[in-house]
Amino acid sequence: MKLKLLFFWVFVTGTLVQAQNSGSISGKVLDKTTNEPITYASVEIKEAGKIINGGVTDEKGDFSIKNIPLKSYTLEVQYIGFKKYSSTIDFTSSKKVFTFKIALEEEATQLKGVEIVSERSTIEQKIDRKIINVGKDLISAGATASEIMNNIPSVSVDPQTNAISLRGNSNVRILIDGKPTTIEASQLLQQIPSSSIKQIELITNPSAKYNPEGMSGIINIVLNKNSKIGFNGSINNGVTFGKTPKLNSSLDVNYKSGKFNMYGNYGLNTGKNANHGFVKSTEPGEENYQDFKFNNNNTSHLAKIGLDFYWNEKNTISIYTSQNAFKGKGNSSTDVDYLDPTQPDVLQLFNNTNKNYTQTYNLDYKKDFKKAGHTLEFEVNYSNDNNKEDAAFTAPSATNYITNKGNNTLINLDYTNPLSETAKLELGLESRIENTKNNFLKDGAYNSDFAYDRNIYSAYATFSKQWGKWSAQAGTRFEKYKATADFKKVNENAATFQDDLFTLYPSGFLNYSPSEKNSFNFSVSRRVDRPSIDQVNPIREWSTPQIDSEGNPELFPQFTNSFELNYTRKTKIGSITTGVFYRRINDEITRTLFENPTNPEKLILSYANLDDNNAYGVEVSGNLEFTKWYSSNISFDAYNKKTKGVVANEYVAVDVTTFNARMSNTFKPSKNLRLQLTGMYRGQDLGLQFLRKPMWKIDLGSSYTVLKGSGTITARFSDVFNSMHFAFNGSKPKQQNGQFNWESQSAYIGFNYRFGAGKNKALQRKERDKNETQGSGGF
Template structure:
């Protein structure tokens, strides 16, 4: 890409933004205006967000950008001679000389066709070399580059390379700022699949962005104590036919294949797009747990081998009825087939106890389908719109497990989720905006469990959430603010049945208010401060309240607790972003006050004191606070880096094994990813991460660290890229822990952390970027500037 053109367009955009803030809507006396419409010369389609730069004797006077229909109007110009430049990336710049006089105050340039710049288009890449981090008023956006794609085959694997995010390598449980109460969205929508499962099913090459929303506004559902992680899948709207193909193989103990295909076709009033991802291969894990409690000593050894295949497909279209009305549809389908085999061997120190060897084989078939319809109406006033969205998803999961007891377990789980959302946005003035919304979420899950082909248990779970929100944004010069609240009516009920046991029930009915507030101060274009507050909730999930045994080993049973109740969190954040000559640096502090925290608990089995039950419980009120800093830095033309560091402190207290326990721990995490450019086509990456020790009420997790090295080489005149990566060079990653309650134990688990990856990406098509306005909820991304969300 011609750097000069990019800088000119960027400058034009900055000028246009300033012009939009400064130019009054009415035409002043003895002043003139310039108007026109910009279209694509080949397709005759209007081009939006095109830079219009007005110059006087080669000096920029003012400017603007085109609207969705390609039109522009620049007012309040002195009656002089000007040069108007129409600039857009991927197109040749057009210049027009005009003269504003007393007799000719209004000049209409009519329709201005822009011609594709074939030279510039050769430099356009679908995927950037390096991932970038952008700090916005309410979220941190990670634009996924080739370095992250090659870091792992799945979403779960690349999450560990993202600031503030950690994924447990054994359970795939995800945490944000040290807390696992985080909500996962796909393209801004909830999913019926457990987060630990969906992260392993999404190929990394299918991901466009990952958004960390640590303090969401009232516009978003308040679920998730530590916030929201939104995974945005690839989607674009380039004119013509365009696409890319990604293929990669990871070599650990066995090879694992990761492939994806993305395409879109944009012509006239239609934009059709789709992508497909495949992830398949075997995973090997192993571990041990030592029980050191006097009189109950044992050694448990675990071996796991999983052979999983996941297909993820997304297809959709946008139909532009006219300049003001758009209908969009997409459907996502995820098919997952897994086969697992495990061996658990228990060696008792007491010779009077018989050692145990348990074999377990299981098959898991999961099919999830999502359908989304969206209609957006733009009113005459810019930014004034209303949007109706209907989203339906269904999850059908079947599991067949065989134990060496012998015993067979056959489980079916069917979940449905219907979301209806209505959003209304009205810019009350140039500096104020009102947002209103209504939402209905209807969810239900049905589960049936057969043991040795005989009915054993079942449960039904229904949850309905009805909500409304209102937010008001205002900007005063260098200050901007937003305040809002979400009103939510929530009711849930469940019925658990099991043979030879009394039926268990769960019921919850709440009407709650969730306020939020943001204040932003930007003294200049290099410094920005942001203060925010939000109230959030974590409601017990199905697995957390289900008293029916979820899984078991010879020594541990896992089950839920139907007596759980929601936990509420008040979250405060202060962030500061500094733009320097070498990049941007964002630092921040946060504080959370947690009421009735839900946590994992381990206690003795009342029917057998030698065994344990893993469940959930509400603890007392707790506090957590921390500090973060991250930066995108270009030290040299040939060396750039993404660096992050975070430290958080948590004070937790509760009852464990009938004993009051309180812990106070500070955990440190750091990550750095370096990109070196020895030549125009060659890129080298060296990255490392360190996760400090963590202390819970029952266990202490030991530190974890690893170092990776990768490279990429561009071929085929920029259309192809070969990538390679060697992960965990020193084979240092493992999960080690020790604890004393309710029994003295220590253990360690290892997986295929040390691996080699090689991949190839090919981009095709002759289309060009068209910056049409995507519907806002498609990415759940803030629009506007400052505090105007």
């Protein structure tokens, strides 16, 4: 008992002595302009430049630091977007308590704190992706995401089908804000207004953390939003004049105060489009000339609203919903003129109305532990879409009514633990439940229906380590995949399809940075392309007098082993990245055209699995500023592919090298005026059935800043020489050639206005919204 009392007396005496020989500081940090409290500002106490204590302000802007030894120190308060506050504190036996009221002054370099859209797009090369920050030059390049994509390095969009490809391959996965969508990519890109896009990320060799779909990688479209203090936003309006005017508008608003950040975005894209083309068949005995004319009037509304709740410094809850409503009306004509006078010509008229409504709901919880970078994140994402098409044909006369409903539920759990300053462990679980139902009525009566369900359960583990100038990451994704499909059609036996697989998807990265100006990165991964719902759906997608387009329920997945090496060189005028890649593709999925077995005069456009194939290539891109008044984004790529397989009952093999290039130049004659000159070239491409001819164009643009930097007027003239069109030659299954034209030559005028006085906040928002790897080891 005496011993316990002795210990207690020693403890109390030590505590009293420490209290008598230590001091404390407290205070409040405010915005000098608005007099509002600043949350999460950094407060540091330094001795001879070394931090000996510190903290952050709470939601009221208050801070308190105790038990400070009685010495002389420097007090520093910092917050992003504000000038640093610094003051000397002298603790003595007679002065142990200090109270401050600190008003931080905004940095003079900020323009009212408003986030300004860059005049020109910039390209960042990161460890696992290439990021294109969308500037006004790309926004004015077109009204939709589809038109922007054609101006992105290594990306192309088929003008006929709107199918997107990366490095010459259409097996690419599209994400919106890092999330999958139930809408087919070809339709989705037509619905997103260009002014709603903030970034486009090209992830050509994703790590095990990401879903393995997409042979050529992932394209992630990041929509606008921000999290600045106060109320701020921007309004963007633009009109594209082709044969008819097209409107592209968006409104972005944000309000951040205390623990809450609320944001909203609305985009409108509406207008008429007129396209035309021809296909000439030279097949002996079947010579004909098909003339196509297409007119569409589309309107798309895209809205997104969200809320971030910063429960405290370590816990964040985020919710958002996006709503997309699309309505399109179209009419077209197909005029088939046969060379044989005994065969009657055909004129088919087509009218259709397409309505699609898609909604997404997302909940995310982020937990930050005491150790920096130690996090746990849980996310639930649900989306569904309802698509209806009402179409009428003549020659022969028929009506089609198609409904397509889909649901997608995604549940993620991600855990990140920096084991040390140079090592990091990442673990995760994911569940995806998807289902689609399709119903087809012909002439008002039931014709067929199609149901497709798939469940994917996966887990991943990655470990990264940095030592000196080297860093590495290795990981594996474990995935259980199950899919079932049921197809019923009148007068036919019901058909079923099943697929049940357990697969491992390893990945690895190795990075070497001999200096700040040089960086080498090698990566390897295994990926899969599972047949999409549209690819396996045997119900008619579209039809002409000569061709029916439909899916193939017999498709099976293709697997790809991908290798990539990149070198980035930073110079005084910018950065240049050079990369080479190689892909080994098993059972490649491709478009195929073959004779209709029930009607030899018609063709069926569908999908098929080919043999094992190879592809390799090189890419070079640079983001350079030669002088204060001249800068340029330059990129080119060349890739070779060897493809072989059976098409039209014949074994075919091709070996082709394709070259693409793009150059965007920005000139600055004055502080407020910018001029742009952009050119692109896409080389010819040879497939098993078609040769696609080269495509090229040149665009001119300008922008002028007004209203003391808050407004920008943009003008652009696209395809100056009206040279952009899609042309092809085909030999299988029939000899034919053709060309399709759209409103490539157009003029654009737009105005962007930014308002509000928000400042950047220091606390990061949830990382998964960016779908980006974080942390030590360069990963």
